[in-house]
Amino acid sequence: MKRFFYELTESWKIAATQMRSNKTRSMLTALGVIIGIVAVTLMGTAINGISTGFDKSMAVLGDDVLYVGQESWIQRDDWWNYRSRRKIKTEYAEPLNRMIGASPNSNLLLAVPVSSWFRTVRYDENQVHNVYILGTTFDFLAISTVDCVKGRFFNEVESRGGANVVVIGYDVADALFPSEDPIAKSVLINGQPFKVIGVNTRQGTFLGLFSWDSMVAVPLPAFKKYFSAKSESEIRVKVKDKTKMAEARDELIGYMRRIRAVPPEKENDFSLNEQQAFKSTLDPVKNSIAVAGLFITGLSLFVGAIGIMNITFVSVKERTKEIGTRKALGARRRTILLQFLIESTALCLVGGFIGLIVAFLLCSAIGAALPAFPISISVGLVITSMIVSVLTGLVSGFAPAWTASRLDPVTALRYE
């Protein structure tokens, strides 16, 4: 083992000398690996980013909340079947909460009604179309994490009384109040004045998935008063223990059938949605993007590896006489093998290192240009790409190094 490290150190010295004396050639060869590593690293970062983005958007839904709606998020049957169902009413929340309260072993915690539709929000000259308006109660705070960067969410009194107050998303605030403090200003939603009492913390949007940034929330009575003509409602129910999701679903289905008086022989005329179901349809998409992306970028690294293999073959050929001399002086096969393996690995490591720096700079540039895109280089990614570099060097250097180690010393010494 000690002997091995000794040989390893000496081989590194030889490799360093070799690279120094063939600067241009080494640099050009390393370039292939640099490009490969940059491509793979950026792709890895992008995949991480997509994943984080998905998860962040999913987090808005909450992993312990069941959504009772008219339609299923993942439509299994035809659309008409859903559309023709009876509407879900916000009034269901009250009997639901009663039933939950009456059952001591309930797996459910709290039902919160939510109505929503798209409306235009205006302040002075500025307006934003198709803002997702959410009408809900003060209980909403109990089932969702709502952080306000400024101000607050509406309180119980405002919620019950249906005060004309509104909590606005970060992007909405940005568009309506580019240079003013939005708090206590009056905005017009569909022509009705609402006082801004809070601005949500920026969440970031990703691929147009759910984000608080482009939503506003008003008390449910106010929503009903002004916007009920066209709206959609759902009941969000928080579950006590998210490991017992199946039991919670069964319980909730039972309650809903009772409330909607669905006869036993009929199927449910409502749908129960949850984050998990949504996730399981998105995950395959995410995974295919990852596999395809890594495969394509992996090809560029493969081309780099071929470059390394080629240059190592050239190096072995050029230095046949040197190999012969080394063998005459007592170099064993293993020593020669190691020497050339280290040379190709050193090239790949240098390439990988430079590649990482380039990838890091590019990521910073992308991060600066598109702040919404979640991109970041992780320690894991750095380690992975270094391991990939070393493996590339070992794999691509092996064939030439093997050839070198098997050279017959007599023939090699005679080679000119």
Next chain:
Amino acid sequence: MLTTDTMRPRGPIVIDIENITKHYVMGEETVHALRGVTLQIQRNEYLAIMGPSGSGKSTLMNMLGCLDTPSSGRYEFNGRDVAAMDDDELAAIRNREIGFVFQTFNLLPRSTSLRNVELPLIYAGIDPETREERAAQTLRDVGLGDRLHHKPNELSGGQRQRVAIARALVNNPSIILADEPTGNLDSKTGEEIMSLLENLYQAGNTIILVTHEADIARHARRTVFLRDGLVESDVLAEATEIQTLAFT
């Protein structure tokens, strides 16, 4: 001037070759490079192997240098059977027992003299401090104490061959195997190298010289002539006679 074998120097036998043959298959033909050579070389001999090209001279040198193994016959090096060794065992023998001096010097072009001389010690696994010290000392011994950190292209031909000789000596080998050591040098420098070899012989080293030049072979105390893969003659020279020739 020349006498028969009765006057051979006495000493332990380093190389003991008995009836070795070597043949190569080249296409459809089989080339018999050695057809049965028997040779014994003792410690502190100064031997020249001569012969025209195609005589099997190079093949014999490769055998003696453990770069190649015979097709048949017996070869013992310091009592160890070389003919049966595998590549790595041969490498170890070459590393510790044989010092090569080549016609074309075969120095590593991008390494300093010191690094070149350290090479056999690296393959022997000697620790860096000892290695450097021994390499530097050996270079001083061959008169290159002021050229330790020069690269081959900064040295003259004679200096390069001295570096190569230092490299051959550094591991205290049993034999020094010099293949046309003056072939790439002018005659004056060649003489310098030959007197360096003479000094090494006087200091107790065993030297085997492979050459086709009679002038060079004359420095040796014993000359083996090869022809057509066989030993044609094996003669000893009077040591005094040789010395007179060499130093007058």
